Amino acid sequence: MHQRSRFDSVREFIVEKTVLLSGLASIVFVLLIFVFLLKEGLRTFGIVSLEDFLLGRKWYPISSPPKFGILPLIGGTLAVTVGATLLSVPFGIASAFYIAEVAGPRMKEMLKTGIELLAAIPSVVIGFLGMVIVAPFIGDLFDLPTGQTALSGAVMLSLMAMPTIVSIAEDAITAIPGKYREAALALGATRWEYICRIAVRAAAPGIVAAVMLGIGRVIGETMAVMMITGNSAQIPHSLLQPVRTMTATIAAEMGETVPGGDHYAALFAIGLVLFVITFFVNLVADVFLHKDRGTVQ
Numbered sequence: 001m002h003q004r005s006r007f008d009s010v011r012e013f014i015v016e017k018t019v020l021l022s023g024l025a026s027i028v029f030v031l032l033i034f035v036f037l038l039k040e041g042l043r044t045f046g047i048v049s050l051e052d053f054l055l056g057r058k059w060y061p062i063s064s065p066p067k068f069g070i071l072p073l074i075g076g077t078l079a080v081t082v083g084a085t086l087l088s089v090p091f092g093i094a095s096a097f098y099i100a101e102v103a104g105p106r107m108k109e110m111l112k113t114g115i116e117l118l119a120a121i122p123s124v125v126i127g128f129l130g131m132v133i134v135a136p137f138i139g140d141l142f143d144l145p146t147g148q149t150a151l152s153g154a155v156m157l158s159l160m161a162m163p164t165i166v167s168i169a170e171d172a173i174t175a176i177p178g179k180y181r182e183a184a185l186a187l188g189a190t191r192w193e194y195i196c197r198i199a200v201r202a203a204a205p206g207i208v209a210a211v212m213l214g215i216g217r218v219i220g221e222t223m224a225v226m227m228i229t230g231n232s233a234q235i236p237h238s239l240l241q242p243v244r245t246m247t248a249t250i251a252a253e254m255g256e257t258v259p260g261g262d263h264y265a266a267l268f269a270i271g272l273v274l275f276v277i278t279f280f281v282n283l284v285a286d287v288f289l290h291k292d293r294g295t296v297q
Contacts (some may be wrong), residue, residue, distance in 0.1 A: 001233075002279040004176045005276055009143045009252075027091070031287045033207070033275070034275060037268055037271050037272040037275055038272060040264070040268035041265060041269035041270075041271065041272040042266045042269075043262075043265040043268075044068060044262070044268070045269070045271040046267045047066075047068070047262055047265075047266075048068045050123035052069060053066075053069065053070060053266075053269065054066055054069065054070060054071065054074070054273075055069070055071050056069015056070065056071055057069050057071050057072065057235060058072075059072055059249070059255070060144055061262075061263040061266055062263065066262060066263065066266075068262075068266045068269075069082055070246065070270060070273070071235060072233045072234050072235045072243075072244065072250050073233060073246045073270065074246065074273075075179055075236050075243070076150065076233070076234075076236060076243030076244045076245045076246075077219060077245040077246050077247070078085075078282050079150040079154075079239060079243055080150050080154050080157060080218070080225060080229060080237045080243065080245055081157075081181075081215060081218050082221055083151060083153070083154025083157075083158075083239050084151060084154040084155075084157035084158040084160075084161055084218045085158075085211070085214070085215055085218065087154060087155065087158035088157075088158035088159075088162050088165055088214055089165065089211055089214070091158075091162065091180060092107065092161070092162050092165030092166050092210070092211075092214065093117075093165065093207060093210075093211075093297035094167065095103075095111070095162070095166045095173075095201065096165070096166045096168075096169035096170040096173055096210075097169075097173060097195055097199070098111075098164070099111050099112065099170050099190065100170050100173035100174050101180060101194075101195055101199065102174065102186035102191070104277045107233070108232070109177070110170040112170075115162070115163045115166050115167065116163065116167075118159065118162065118163050119163035119164070119167075121158065123221060123222070123224045124224070124227075125222045126156050126159065126160055127156065127223050127224035127225075127226070127227030127228055128227065129156070130152055130153070130155070130156040130224060130227065130228035131148075131228055133147050133229055134152050134155050134156060134228070135147035135152045138151055138152050138155075138240075142240055143241060146230060147238065148228055148229060148230035148231075148238055148242055149229065149240050149241055149242055149243070150229060150238075150239045150240070150241060150242075150243045151228060151239040151240055152226045152228045152229065153224070153228050153229040153245075156224050156228060156237060157218045157221055157224060157225065157289055158218075160217060160218070160221060160224065161215070161217050161218050164211075164212075164213050164214045164217050165210045165211060165213075167210075168206060168209060168213060169203070169206060169207045169210040169212035171206065172205070172206020172207055172209070172210065173199060173203045173206070173207075174202040175203075175206070176198075176199055176202045176203055179199055180194075180199075180202060181194060181198075181199075182291065183197050184197075193249070200259075206287040206288070206289065208285075209285040209286070209289040210285075210286045211283070212281055212284050212288065213281075215281055216278050216281040216282050216285065218276055219247075219274070219277060219281065220274070220278055221247065222246065222247040222248060222250075222251045224248075225245045225247065226245075226246050226248035226251055226252060228274075229242060229243050229244065229245065229248065230242020230243060230244070231244045231248060231252065234245055234248070237264075242279070246270050246273065246274050247274065249270060250267050250271055253267060265277035269286040269290075271292040
């Protein structure tokens with residue numbers, strides 16, 4: 001008995017240290033990625049100032065002299081992200097509340113399985129469906145020369161963000177203590193009143209975290225937006241214009257650059273900007289997730 005207890009203690013020690021080392025390794029890898037991006041990308045600011053890089057309106061990296069202004073790329077990324085957020089957040093949160101509070105056990109399992117399957121679809125398949133179905137439909141609907149616009153990208157990216165939003169928001173809603181529901185129903189509240197007045201407020205930190213992580217998913221997507229947004233580096237004035245995102249620019253141009261050249265460094269600088277943006281988006285989501293846990297406890 002004593003020997004078995006000692007064996008369990010050793011096994012627990014090994015598992016604990018393995019998990020600790022895995023966590024530390026993740027932090028080290030992220031730091032190394034940041035250092036690598038910093039090392040390669042900072043050379044760009046010896047060619048163009050930070051202000052001109054971020055606010056420049058022209059992205060002509062192979063012109064003479066080259067122009068490295070990423071404002072059109074930031075605008076394209078912002079247009080697609082905002083459009084996808086406006087589409088995915090209302091449907092995602094509504095779906096999460098339906099699964100957590102309304103659906104029966106069998107329907108809940110079916111819906112959760114469907115959402116997990118949606119998350120498993122490769123982004124290139126999403127992009128292909130957008131090219132052959134969504135883009136032509138939007139082009140015909142709005143009488144556009146091409147349906148490959150920011151709106152097409154937003155529609156398809158909203159489908160990709162939905163599983164993240166639904167899963168995390170549903171977990172936050174399910175984590176609400178049962179006594180909240182019991183007290184509300186005991187006081188005569190209907191299910192709708194409980195959802196609107198109590199559940200939304202109690203699960204708000206988790207819902208905000210779900211939205212932020214969904215936004216992070218959209219910002220970091222590459223293949224789908226490269227296939228269906230038109231890849232036109234212009235500042236968009238509406239969602240019905242072709243755009244090019246920062247991720248699509250890196251994917252489309254990295255294979256054509258000379259390692260160590262100015263264009264190469266500029267693409268790494270774009271990657272550095274993306275890293276900083278996604279880092280802060282995920283940091284905000286993590287803050288709200290921890291706030292949610294503290295509220296529930």
